[in-house]
Amino acid sequence: MQAIVINAFGGPEQLVLQEVPRPEPGPDEVLIRVEAAGIGPWDIKVRESLVGERQFPFILGWESAGIIEQVGADVRDFAVGDAVYCYVREVGHYAEYIAVPAKLVARRPRTLDAAHAAAIPVSGITAHQAITEDLKLQAGETVLITAAAGGTGTFAVQIAASLGAHVIASASARNHAYLRELGAHEVIDYALSDVVEAVHTAHPLGVDAVLDCRGGEGVISNLSALRAGGRMAFITEAPEFLPSRGISAHMVIGRPDAQRLAVLAHMVDEKQLAVHLERAFPLAQAREAHELVETGHVRGKVVLTLA
Helix, strand or coil, X not given: CEEEEECCCCCHHHCEEEECCCCCCCCCEEEEEEXXXXXXXHHHHHHCCCCCCXXXXXXXXXXXXXXXXXXXXXXXXXXXXXXXXXXXXXXXXXXXXXXXXXXHEEECCCCCCHHHHHCCXXXXXXXXXXHHHHCCCCCCCXXXXXXXXXXXXXXXXXXXXXXXXXXXXXXXXXXXXXXXXXXXXXXXXXXXXXXXXXXXXXXXXXXXXXXXXXXXXXXXHHXXXXXXXXXXXXXXXXXXXXXXXXXXXXXXXXXCCHHHHHHHHHHHHCCCCCCCEEEEEXXXXXXXXXXXXXXXXXXXXXXXXXX
């Protein structure tokens, strides 16, 4: 089968289309014919050797959507022909076929094509976990979401709004109308305003929660946007800091979770969650896709298509 592999760590030029052996599913696995694979910042870090050790040739990708081609002897919940999606780190998804544990697979939204479904797993799970579990956001609370137009931010805005929270989103001006359509009540242009100052102008006591999707030094400054006893979650590594005023803060590491994928699929089919693709590239153009993601200005997600 064909797959996008790297034979050495480095830049996008390391991504090559190569013939590799087709995997065989184990007793508790399913073989999926991949129709589309999502791309995110995590793939850039793996390619650059910032996340873990790898043996070459190595296939990139943590998420995909496709059709079940074969089921293992012990699999009972799926059948050949099922349209599914998944988030699994141990296999590379930039490939024509993947063999993955059935327990990590879910039926994808009925109302989406494979390209849009492949954009959900990692970012959708991370956003849902951050909002509902890590921040435990409640109806009536106010939350600030930074880098809100990106993959995780896009889902987080919608999930928070669906819970009845008041959502403040920070993003560039070109994304303000987009974020309001997704449910943001206030939008701050981080290029023209100090985000924390803008928050305190409208909310003098601070907000209940912050989800930081940008990272860097901004994580520390955004603590000042919180009320006493507020909660912060961040999805990228941040400088060490000591929260005060009773504030809790921790890093969100989205866990592969088929049950969350099922919840997200239901939300999509009930029109509670929209999926935006910045662009879909054919598998052979993985290099160009990575270059776009590396700009840091993607609205929603970028995917590779194989069907």
